[in-house]
Amino acid sequence: MREIKLSEMLRTIEREARFTASLTGRPSFDPRVMEAMEQVPRDSFVLPEMIDHAFENGPLPIGQGQTISQPYIVALMTDLLEPQSTQTILEIGTGSGYQAAILAQLVQQVYSLEIIPPLAVEAADLLFRLGYANIEVKTSDGHSGWPEHAPYDGIIITAAATHLPQALIDQLRPGGRLVIPVGLPYMSQELLLVEKDLRGKLHTRDVLEVIFVPMTDGIHARTNNH
Ligand code: SAH
Numbered sequence: 001m002r003e004i005k006l007s008e009m010l011r012t013i014e015r016e017a018r019f020t021a022s023l024t025g026r027p028s029f030d031p032r033v034m035e036a037m038e039q040v041p042r043d044s045f046v047l048p049e050m051i052d053h054a055f056e057n058g059p060l061p062i063g064q065g066q067t068i069s070q071p072y073i074v075a076l077m078t079d080l081l082e083p084q085s086t087q088t089i090l091e092i093g094t095g096s097g098y099q100a101a102i103l104a105q106l107v108q109q110v111y112s113l114e115i116i117p118p119l120a121v122e123a124a125d126l127l128f129r130l131g132y133a134n135i136e137v138k139t140s141d142g143h144s145g146w147p148e149h150a151p152y153d154g155i156i157i158t159a160a161a162t163h164l165p166q167a168l169i170d171q172l173r174p175g176g177r178l179v180i181p182v183g184l185p186y187m188s189q190e191l192l193l194v195e196k197d198l199r200g201k202l203h204t205r206d207v208l209e210v211i212f213v214p215m216t217d218g219i220h221a222r223t224n225n226h
Contacts, residue, residue, distance in 0.1 A: 002043070005055035009071055010038055012057045016072045023208050029079040036105035037075050042068075044130060045098040064116050066213055068096040069158060073210060077156055080179045080193050080207065083107045087153035090171065092142030093215070097123030099158055100135050110135045111149050113142040115216060141217065145171040152176060159215035160189045174198045179207075185214035 014028065021027035043054035045068055050060045059067040077099070083089065083106040091100050094114035100123070103110045114120035117139045124137040138146065142157065143165045150171035157168070157180040164180060172178050176196050183189025191207045 002055075006038065009042075009055040009057060010034060013037060013072045013075045016057070017076070020076075020208060024076060024080075025207075026076070026079060029075050030082070032106060033075055033079045033083075033102075036078070036102045037071065039105060040098065040101045041130075042071065042098060044126065045096040045101070062096045062119070064119055066095050066116065066119060068098050069212070074099055074102060076208070077158070077179045077191070078102055078106070081154040081156060081177050083154060088149065089154045089156065090146055090149070090152040090168075091156050091158065092145075092168070093158035094120055094123045094137050095158065097127045097135075097137070099156065100137070101127060101130065101132055103156070104132045104135045107153075108134060109149075111146050111152075112137045113140045113146055115139065115141055142215065143167065143217065147171060154178065155180075157181065157215065158212065160185060160212040161215045164192070164194065169194075169196070169202065172196050174200050181210050181212045187211075 017029055018027050043051055046054045046060050057071050059070050062068050087107040088109045089103050089107050091112040094100055094112040100110050100112045120137050120139040127135050145167040151173035152171055153173055153176050155168050155172055155178040160181045160183055174196050175198050178194040181189040181191050188209045188211050191210045193205045193207050195203045
């Protein structure tokens, strides 16, 4: 049953890639990306009560008001990064750890920042148990990036930002790619692909309308601690 649901998920991603090709410019995704989508067990990253829905093509709650993203969107954003096996990638918004695991199959090293401490701890534990040795998770506000390991070959932001944070642009290597949903919280956002050319100039393209949970500044989390 699991195998059938998983292969249905992969077929749905391929179909949606074809449907959205005129917007994304990508009628199909890199076979390596699809292989990673096949290999990473999404059912390990969802809450136990959601396991029956683990291979459906939709977002699911993961606690703390956050979600694991829709599989098609994970595949699209991964494909837009054009990950290579020698690369180092920074992710903002670890959440369940699923996107980090997909990237870890494809690149050398993944660094991932999560602003909600229990989510960061749980994701790091799970990724360790699943045997991922090339992912490092830290609790931190992603707006500042993770300067210690910069520059990154690719940066992926999996929460909706109101703007493109300057620190993340600064931490992107010339020739690198950055994928980010930009727009107002709780409205649909525009998924942007930003390429930094070898001279450091940015080239930005609107890819698709998407809906993500907001990228927060941590003020809300701090208020809750009082
Ligand atoms: N990539 C995740 C889905 C993330 S949902 C997955 O594969 O499951 C978005 C996540 O971004 C949430 O966990 C949220 O807490 C986190 N987030 C929101 N604002 C953030 C910020 N400023 N810095 C880091 N993480 C942030």
